[in-house]
Amino acid sequence: QQQVRQSPQSLTVWEGETAILNCSYENSAFDYFPWYQQFPGEGPALLISILSVSDKKEDGRFTIFFNKREKKLSLHIADSQPGDSATYFCAANSGGSNAKLTFGKGTKLSVKS
Amino acid sequence: GGIITQTPKFLIGQEGQKLTLKCQQNFNHDTMYWYRQDSGKGLRLIYYSITENDLQKGDLSEGYDASREKKSSFSLTVTSAQKNEMAVFLCASSMAGQDTQYFGPGTRLLVL
Numbered sequence: 001q002q003q004v005r006q007s008p009q010s011l012t013v014w015e016g017e018t019a020i021l022n023c024s025y026e027n028s029a030f031d032y033f034p035w036y037q038q039f040p041g042e043g044p045a046l047l048i049s050i051l052s053v054s055d056k057k058e059d060g061r062f063t064i065f066f067n068k069r070e071k072k073l074s075l076h077i078a079d080s081q082p083g084d085s086a087t088y089f090c091a092a093n094s095g096g097s098n099a100k101l102t103f104g105k106g107t108k109l110s111v112k113s
Numbered sequence: 114g115g116i117i118t119q120t121p122k123f124l125i126g127q128e129g130q131k132l133t134l135k136c137q138q139n140f141n142h143d144t145m146y147w148y149r150q151d152s153g154k155g156l157r158l159i160y161y162s163i164t165e166n167d168l169q170k171g172d173l174s175e176g177y178d179a180s181r182e183k184k185s186s187f188s189l190t191v192t193s194a195q196k197n198e199m200a201v202f203l204c205a206s207s208m209a210g211q212d213t214q215y216f217g218p219g220t221r222l223l224v225l
Contacts, residue, residue: 009153032212043117043203043216044156089155093212100171101214103148105155 003027006090006104015113019077023090023104026071030092034101035064035075038087047088048075080111115140117217119204124222128196134189134220136204143209145187149173150201150219159202162187163209191222198224 005024013019023033031052036044050057050064050073057064061080066073077084090104118137126132138145144163148156148171158171160179168179178190187204201221205214 034212036216041218043205043218045216046213049212100158100161101212103156105153 002105003030003102004090004092004104006088006107008107009105010108010110012110012112013080015080015082015111017080019080019084019109019111021075021077021088021090021107021109022072023074024070024072025092025102027092027094027102028071029094030102031094033064033066033073033090033092035062036089036091036103038089038106044089077109080109082111082113085109085111115142115215117204117206117215119202119217119220121220122218124220126191126194126222126224128194128224130194130224132191132194132222134191134202134204134222136187136189136217137185138187138204138206138215138217139185140206140208140215141184142206142215143184144207145181146205146207146214147171147177147179147187147189148203148205150203151199156203159189194222194224196224198222 007022034049035047037047038044061078063076087106091101146161147159157173162181180188201219204217207214
């Protein structure tokens with residue numbers, strides 16, 4: 001049973017376009033949603049995160065939109081740059097003393113110039 | 114700032130061999146994790162440790178052992194390597210009560 005789903009599996013956009021990466025989840029107890037960015041040969045690094053009490057979180061060109069009712073969220077990367085080409089993972093946990101993150105399978109983003 | 118070091122960077126083993134991967138962190142974090150990353154399958158949790166000498170099974174613990182020797186180090190053992198197995202093993206750490214996990218660069222395993 002996959003608790004965190006991501007789509008699309010891969011995405012190609014042109015430089016300057018907005019890339020939209022989607023994520024959905026099943027567990028209503030999830031309340032913390034980080035997005036990790038991973039470049040080839042490296043470990044994932046935290047990019048941006050949101051708590052379920054918010055419906056939007058911005059950090060520069062990166063924005064998370066969150067819909068608690070539909071259990072969906074999306075990562076928007078505005079003005080995409082070739083350096084944004086990476087794999088992006090959506091993750092979730094239910095906070096508190098639960099230290100475990102559940103990861104999606106990732107979206108591989110390619111930005112063409 | 115801090116850093117997570119994983120050794121070795123590449124590991125080639127033989128079928129049936131016991132293989133040990135090591136992880137060190139200097140963040141002074143309480144919690145450490147081992148994940149397995151297969152192409153197209155995301156990250157799956159193998160073991161985690163909330164504090165020194167603690168050990169908790171993840172979703173993929175069968176076929177692995179782990180050891181938290183001290184606060185800064187966490188080892189993972191593949192008890193019997195499977196032929197044609199190829200994966201990246203990622204170590205991570207986090208502060209107690211904090212959700213953000215910091216990852217190492219990974220150990221790439223290939224079993225011949």
